[in-house]
Amino acid sequence: MSVTTAEPANPGGLPVIRKPQDVIDLVNEHPSLRGGAVAIFVALGGVLLDAYQATMIGFGNKYIAAQFGISSGLAATVNASVLVAALIGGLASQKIINRLGQKRAFVLAMAVCSFAAVAVAFAPSIWWVLVFRVLMGLGLGVDFPLATNAVAELAGAGSKNSGRSVNLWQMGWYMATTVVYLILIALNSAGIVEERLWRYGILIGGIFGVVVLVSRYFLIGESAIWAGRQGHYDEAVRVLWDRYGVQAVVAPEAESDVPAAERTTKGAYRILFNRTYLRRTVLGCVVATMQAWQYNAVGVYLPLTLAGILTGGLSASLSGSAVVNLLAGVTGGAIGSVIVHRFGSRRQTMTGFGLVAVCLLLLGLLGTSNPWLALVLLGLIIFFHSAGPGGLGMTIATLSYPPSIRPAGIGFARAIMRTGAIAGLILWPMLWGALGTDAFYWLAIVPLVGFFTGLLIHWEPMGYNVDEEDAAVLQEINLEGK
Template sequence: MSTTASHAHVIRRPQDVVDLVNTHPAIRSGLGITLIALGGILIDAYQAAMIGFGNRYIAQEFGISPGLAATVNASVLIAALFGGLMANRVVERFGQRTAFVIGMGMCTVGAAAVAFAPNVLALLLCRIIMGIGLGIDFPLATSAVAELRGSSSKKTGTSVNLWQMGWYLSTTVVYLILVPLAASSVAEPDLWRYGIFIGAGFAVVVMILRWVYLGESAMWAARKNRFDQSCRILKTRYGVDAQTASDAVAGTEGATDQVKGAYRILLSGRYRRRTILGCVVATMQAWQYNAVGVYLPLTLAGILTGGLTSALWGSAAVNLLCGVTGGAIGSLIVQRVGARRQSMIGFGFVVAALLILGLVGRDNPWLALGLLGSIIFFHSSGPGGLGMTIATMSYPPSIRPAGVGFARAIMRTGAIAGLIFWPMLWQALGTDAFFWLMAVPLVGFLTCALIPWEPIGADVDAEDADVLAQISKG
């Protein structure tokens, strides 16, 4: 036997692969690879901001009310809700590499078609296709990041939470693309179509980069009893020598393939409180963001003078200075502060900022701009990314896509509420609408205060064998 083989880890069951991945970060797991894995989330952010900008133009072009236009646009979130629930089944059936192509491929096709939608029904259908793809993609992305680092790594929470910084980088790109388009010969009502089509091109780039740099999941291969494939992935991606034992025990492929018990486990026993915390944080942050963040140009246009160009530059500045900075700081401090406590602090500051906005927002435009920036900052550094971080870090690999998908699906209800109701509230109440919005972060704050679960530093991957046993028992 060779020297390498004599020192190789022996794989006898799927949990052996899980344990090795958990304790051995990937050779290439830096910022670049992390952002590639999170690429679908960046596309989600880009398209959400672009369609939010285009809402009033869509209403004008198709002869519908802004509320109905927002409802049509929110169809992407409803579809993403169902896509998130499908994610675990898709990845278990096809594997990580192919599932990434399925999710982002649907998003690409839908986005390209949206740019040429001739009527509101075509727009609705395209948005649904986009939404299913985005819903499938998000749980895969955060699970892939967790697998690159391993849940026992102190850097895993930081890496997973980087999606929030990436989100604001992506939304900043939206406004930086719209500014030159608006200055060119493109008609203002058509800006959103050009922007959506450019986003489809970005999605193609993400698909190619993922196919080349991410590849297949070693854990998935092990759960499918493809131990030799797992050993090859462990060697090339993690630098770990491993070999399959002659008495290797097959895993419960049928149970994980059907994933019938995954959602039952999420809502029972020790996972119930984790699920509630992750879902509430994710949902409340989505609600407040889709009210303030997605419609930031609309809100700023009602506060600042200078027309569309001023609103776009203001939106870009707020996203870059407050959103990107907040996301970066949040990722750096989450390991020290903890995901739950950091979410609670962020929610608390958003409540205070909304209260002040409601009181003085109409009287001092620059103060209002600063307060909107503070909302974006404390959202981004606090609960904005941590709902998904909590969901990703609270479950072992066998149910992680289901847990993230479920939290993301529930989160979409908050996003839908913010996307649909905020234009109506803003039109009817003006800055008094901020008082109503205060209830959203307040619910998030109270939930964090009442549920003490902290996923950062918890070795949840060690629970995988027990969860698989529970699934197999039905």
């Protein structure tokens, strides 16, 4: 640890750093000079890889089952192992980030994801698929809190662009899923055997992961807030200047011995359930879980669903999936990010859930009568999901907590969210196989749960400077740590 001990030259009245909160305030007040779209999507690279691999493995589910001689339900369960592992990784993310810092944790998480993706592509048995999917899940679980936390820092929590920037992960998700279908269409046109398309697709995803890893290393770097919390004030000053254009000096009386409890934020998960944060935690977790459930039923298995509705075989289902994701998913995510600051995350979430529920009921009622009507309704479901709750569960979790417990809040919400993803991934093929389009009636219950949760819990993080609560949270952490 290095702390300036001499009286710093400060002729221009530069900001003075005496404690970690001073670093947090400067980050909060000054959006990053590198906070443009490129930096944001590089920071969200793990989320994009998650979307890519989830969609690719969803497409390959029936081929995996056939190749390894197992049932489609067992194949879906093996594929869902990535979500269980991600749940564990999300809960461990706070400790890993505190120990390694943003830069090294970013590199580690993405290296694990990239290696696992390449390994899955060459897996000789279903058991090796299971092992490498678990490894990938651990990396993805750690990565997501890093990604959204980094975006919040890049935008500045006090900026009206913070919610807009964080919520861009949903637009990025659908961009990645659209790329999946375009790659599959290209591979299919190139004459790749249909049963091996998933292997080639997953391998390409591993290469994308390496590109993200290298880009992050050079574009994102270390977190000034993490450096300040560790007492590395000279490093925090360097990051503030390099990333935010803020020139600051370290005071001679700066806290050179930051309390251990404050450095590690031990006890952060307990604080998520205290009187201040319980409602925020419940709202973020329920919204994230219900949106994951409905997406993993409809979105991940979109080619399977379309194949049962449209004629034209694999080419038609892939093309239809690409069109739906591009026109509905990407557009919905972009519109949702633009309007969220005006309408608020809670109201926008409720609206999205309500409209998804209506479309699901109509799809169950009319889905078999007209394939084009079914395609339009599926597109509307993806659109309202993407513009509404699809991204806002994690946006609410990101913007509801100050920096000291933000990784814990995001990690916990993301971990709980995985239970919804698992339910959608495993249960939907069973419901679809047993009930056909009548399964949409049952799925409509999921968005209705999300709608009524938003109706009952009145919390709106948009426009609220949650970083101002950090000092009080750290005081509580220090008291609990004694």
